[in-house]
Amino acid sequence: MVQLKNDLLLRALRKEKTERPPVWMMRQAGRYLPDYIKLRDKYDFFTRVQTPELAAEITIQPVDQVGVDAAIIFSDILVIPQAMGLEVQLIESKGPFLPKTITSQKDINALITDHVDENLKYVMDALALTKKELSGRVPLIGFAGAPWTILCYMIEGKGSKTWDKAKQFAYTEPQSAHSLLQKITDITIKYLKAQVKAGADTVQVFDSWAGSLSPADFKVYAQPYLLQIADSLKNDAPVILFPKGTWYALKELSGSSASGIGLDWCVSPQQARELTSNKITLQGNFDPAKLLAPIPQIKQWVKEMIDGFGSQNYIANLGHGITPNVPVDHAKAFVEAVKEYKPPSGSPL
């Protein structure tokens, strides 16, 4: 196994001392990069995801071009519903569409839950190839969607502002909802373990729609499954949980088996540290819209963000995926600002 030349991310997740915070950006391999757009114009989404050579190339682009401290495998959270037997279409600029959705316990019973590493072999192949091509330059991040978020798509069949149908299912058929969440959890655990075996140094669990739930419902429909995943992976690789919009859960999640918590920008760095009693590594939480501001302003804000979190037990990132309209220079400025970070004089490293 090749020794990592830059292991800042892994050290931050282990709460070890780092010279500076590691930095990566959610959706860093994506539509703001001209070289990504060239491949997108040539190959459709699932061809890009399912062809290891293409996925590896896309995954490594931001390492080469933007200078991030980690690569995250180019894939999609909806490969899990696909592997469970549901058709998923991904139309550019329209988002995902599942022609057949889950409407009953019978539909849930019909879902496939075994052979995940065979069905998603192309992800493992992409990870292995990327790992090889990175040759230790930076760590490789694997990922999956969280059970609540996957349930949302399986029931609604597409994006939603309110996730009404998913919630209606959960509130009127809680037993079925829990059986579905458990099925997704079981397959996700197997999937993430396979990703680690294939080369992922750490894994992130994206609960993009957790914030649609009240604090009480998050504890019923999302948190238990996030904790199961974190517990099951704890001897495999560090886990980063990213339940977007759930500031209210920070205290409890900071005592979980996870190594890191991702944050959106709707909590201040100081509040997040307070709510987690500095017990866990935090990741985030720059508003991607701020990458549209002039570069000197971006750099100033990044400095303020790191001052807020402190430079230790911290991973600099955005609070959500980078948007297609961000100039590459601005993304680079974000990364550079983290690399140039100097703590306020007099403060400990």
Added chain:
Amino acid sequence: MVQLKNDLLLRALRKEKTERPPVWMMRQAGRYLPDYIKLRDKYDFFTRVQTPELAAEITIQPVDQVGVDAAIIFSDILVIPQAMGLEVQLIESKGPFLPKTITSQKDINALITDHVDENLKYVMDALALTKKELSGRVPLIGFAGAPWTILCYMIEGKGSKTWDKAKQFAYTEPQSAHSLLQKITDITIKYLKAQVKAGADTVQVFDSWAGSLSPADFKVYAQPYLLQIADSLKNDAPVILFPKGTWYALKELSGSSASGIGLDWCVSPQQARELTSNKITLQGNFDPAKLLAPIPQIKQWVKEMIDGFGSQNYIANLGHGITPNVPVDHAKAFVEAVKEYKPPSGSPL
């Protein structure tokens, strides 16, 4: 002036004792009501808003049919951009569209800020007529959009998931953004004062997109303008502020001139009371998706919600507008559950 027969809402806003919490629902005059749909099929949106007889009829429908403790005037927050000279189109099920958006200081300079009570005379006429027709049955609520939310629409021209353009404008041209926010604030204050004069017993300010901002940015781009409005109205009528998604601002807003704060469901009743030190009347925060659950379950959840907030200094409401797919019986069950509320035995009223 007719004496109010049911002044529960106003007493709750004045922090006076109430036998039970008052209850109303955001968007209670709307698409879940078959009688509303009949009028919608006959008259387009702005005809309904601009014809006092229609607006009054729609406003009173939920008082008659669902039994709420307040009427809220049927109108739209985008009448303000309209009155300022921007065209607003409202296409059913597609949302608002402004063909010409604000892109520069020049555009801002060209906005109309006077004659608001003449330009929006139809709102005042609708309020006066509704007030007369209600003949004191329940209080009448006026409303406006908050400056940040109105700016979002003026710059984007339509709804957005991220409000990127609005934020880009704010972050790159802060001086222009503030001049726009101040103009909207000034006209909104005049507009709300005119609404009170025309018959509104209280006014609510909807900051629907405040939650797109970080805590630091909320303090710069939203909070100061909300406070200006609350301060300016304090001798006119009680003001309810509803900055959706800004749990982090609760502490500061609880010390403002406002009489009430509206809450979405992403904060628990107990947390909200704690963050506001029980200093201000709270309103909310039932997840509208929960109205899709079976009626006995709705009633149980309502009871738990009121137990959480306590029955005093509290206005039962949803955490966001009622959705079109809610059965009328379920909306009624929500209202009935509040009316039937009995505090846990042994606890003070």
